[in-house]
Amino acid sequence: MSGPYVLLQFGADFYNVRFEDLEGRLAFTVKMVDESPNLILKLTREAPWAQQHPDIMGPSSSFFYFGPSRTPGYIVYGNSPTQPMTHSRRQKKEGSTSRYFTARSGAEYKWRITPTKLECVDNKGAVQAIWEASQLEDEFHAKLTIKHSGLAIVTEILTTLALNRMAHAFYT
Numbered sequence: 001m002s003g004p005y006v007l008l009q010f011g012a013d014f015y016n017v018r019f020e021d022l023e024g025r026l027a028f029t030v031k032m033v034d035e036s037p038n039l040i041l042k043l044t045r046e047a048p049w050a051q052q053h054p055d056i057m058g059p060s061s062s063f064f065y066f067g068p069s070r071t072p073g074y075i076v077y078g079n080s081p082t083q084p085m086t087h088s089r090r091q092k093k094e095g096s097t098s099r100y101f102t103a104r105s106g107a108e109y110k111w112r113i114t115p116t117k118l119e120c121v122d123n124k125g126a127v128q129a130i131w132e133a134s135q136l137e138d139e140f141h142a143k144l145t146i147k148h149s150g151l152a153i154v155t156e157i158l159t160t161l162a163l164n165r166m167a168h169a170f171y172t
Helices: 085-089 148-171
Strands: 005-010 016-021 026-034 040-045 061-065 074-077 099-102 108-113 117-122 127-133 142-146
Touching (some): 061 148, 127 148
Antiparallel strands (some): 005 016, 016 026, 026 040, 040 061, 127 142
């Protein structure tokens, strides 16, 4: 299968969210690990979904280590070195709502951010993923559509998506 892949987000609480595919397979979860003294969250790529997609690459989890009062801290992918959260949400132009991140492969990606939609594009402008808030009548909170080419960095897409959404909620 060559995508696009649709994941439905259930839960609006950043500390307890799950993403399922259209067949109801659990794809990703975000759970709180600890909050004393600082908030720690874990994003996990779940086996029921990942086993359906042999093209998935990259780490199967990431950790969000926030600073005091939920200030930006750092992210860790699997057993990789830490990286500052601010490095995964770089702003290139004053006043721009777009945020940039560099994947572990070295390629740069951009999130175009609006209040109800986030688009992840590569450095050539090709859309890799689109997150859209749901309608009031939907039973899910949002829909994430991932292009086949995005599977190579799917955990990084979900991690930076969550980080951008949390940053918007915590710091604006």
